[in-house]
Amino acid sequence: MKSIQIISEDIYGCDFFKEVAHRINREVRVFCNSAQAWSPKRGRIFAASNADLVIVCIDADARDPEEVEREQLKIIKRSARSEQDVEKRLKIVVFSYEAEEWIIASMKLKISGDKPSEVLRGKMGYEKKDLPKYAPHLDFNVLREMSVRSFIEFEKAVKDP
Amino acid sequence: MEIIFVPIDYKRVRIKNFKSLENVEIGLEKLNVIVGPNGSGKTNLFEAFLFAKSTVRPSIYPPYPFSYWWGYKNMVYMHDISRNVEFGVSGEVKTREGVLQSFSYSLAVNGAGEKLRIIEERLDGGSFRITRMGSELKVYLHKREVSSYEILDLRYSVFNLFAYPAKVFDEERGKWRLVLQANVGLLNGPPQVLVELDEQSIDALVELYGRLFSDVYLLKFSSDRARTPSVPGSIIGIDGYGLFSVLQEMYSGVGPEKKPEGFLDYFLDRFNIRLRFQNTEFQTVLMKLVEDGLEVEPQGIPDGYLKAMAVLYLLDLKPSLLLVDELENHMHLKLIEHVISAFRASETKVLATTHSPLVIDLAKPEELILLYKRGRSTEARRTENPEALKAELAERGITLSESWLYGSLSDEI
């Protein structure tokens, strides 16, 4: 069985991504660790992990997603085993804001520039630790229809690690 | 919907003459990770809050906050009993309506001859102020003295000298008033302090009076103490004793299908643990743990689980400030990631001491408080330029803990 290592900012992200990954592909083993977005620890995890694929999740928080991806790539490459290993095993998934945007999109809520978690907090008293509870309810079709880039890339990576 | 209400934001503390903390001032962030070599004063910093809390909110009467240290002599810097131990804190207090009011509070204590005397005390909440010098206590409003008292027993702080304050509406004048009842056995003077103030300031003062330091929780966990069967109705001690009782209270009458709500529920759910309680023939409570259908006796419960449960139980009480000495003890990376995620997701400010690279690497440089000894005294500092440090570490592929152990952060001190 193929294996995937996910890196997320906290365990709530971990639990959420693990469940979504399993909904996409039952036939993978998924591990997850938390590490600060800026931290070289992310590079260490990538280098040490023997998983077939390492998915690095990163919030752009409304910054330019390409720049955010470049920064992550730099951190990972600094500790990587080799250039080829980065090409072969690394997938960086950048969220325009944060993972909660999948929930917002799936529920077809309007956000107009607000932070998704803030919108959810206002609407239903959402707290960070509620994130995993939404994983079973995400409507993947809606996410695909709405071309939520982070989701489409995540799905593609998990389908074929 | 439950509103998360954490009324006091402790922003800065200043400690003088407490053990090795001869004169230390630190600002508090949402998460504070205290690091430093053995003997640098991490536990002393933790204990300084214990001292302040047990002086202001005594658990025994008459108050005697020195017993934890076996006397004042051991607690004061260099055993110099001529010095006063001082603790000051400033921050903001938030009312239920969400109004913020800044406050500060400080006290200076002496315990020469093992007798507790509060030498100086000052509570400042906007235009309202109480000051005390020796046995003289004065109340000010807009810098004008409104009442004065003689203190009959120097062991009591202003939080005991006056009874819990009330907000009353003066129909005739159409104005709000703050009323403080003087504790007649402890104070000589008018039976009450009555001041006219705007409603929001009164609300803030009432919160402050009711909560300052009682909403600071401390944990210096001992797994042996935590797994000792405890008396029903106990509260959890600083060492974790009473854990079984408080958990029984929290979960009694709750079926196994309870939906995850708090941080502790989340943990139990995530690790697939159920708790089972049993009252012993000695009138104590013991706890068993059911893991995948296997019932585990108290002696068999993993230390790390007990530790995580104690930390998350306290976090669920929504204190304004939670202090944990040696956070990493007993916990594998998985549990450390778990509790630090919970800290960040909570409204509580957390101060945790650690030696562990695992903990440090989950922190941001600006969250570190670096302790070191200069001569006999502990010095505390934050990293000078956290953003530059992040960039430097990313550039070199060096983790925060490596920098602290071998690199720039070790050079800084």
Ligand SMILES: Nc1ncnc2c1ncn2[C@@H]1O[C@H](COP(=O)(O)OP(=O)(O)OP(=O)(O)O)[C@@H](O)[C@H]1O
């Ligand atoms: N009354 C005192 N006056 C001055 N210094 C004191 C006093 N009492 C203790 N100390 C100093 O404090 C030190 C212990 O500090 P503390 O327990 O806070 O260390 P720590 O940083 O928690 O270390 P560890 O990592 O080993 O737990 C002692 O070694 C001693 O030097």
Ligand SMILES: [Mg+2]
């Ligand atoms: Mg210590």
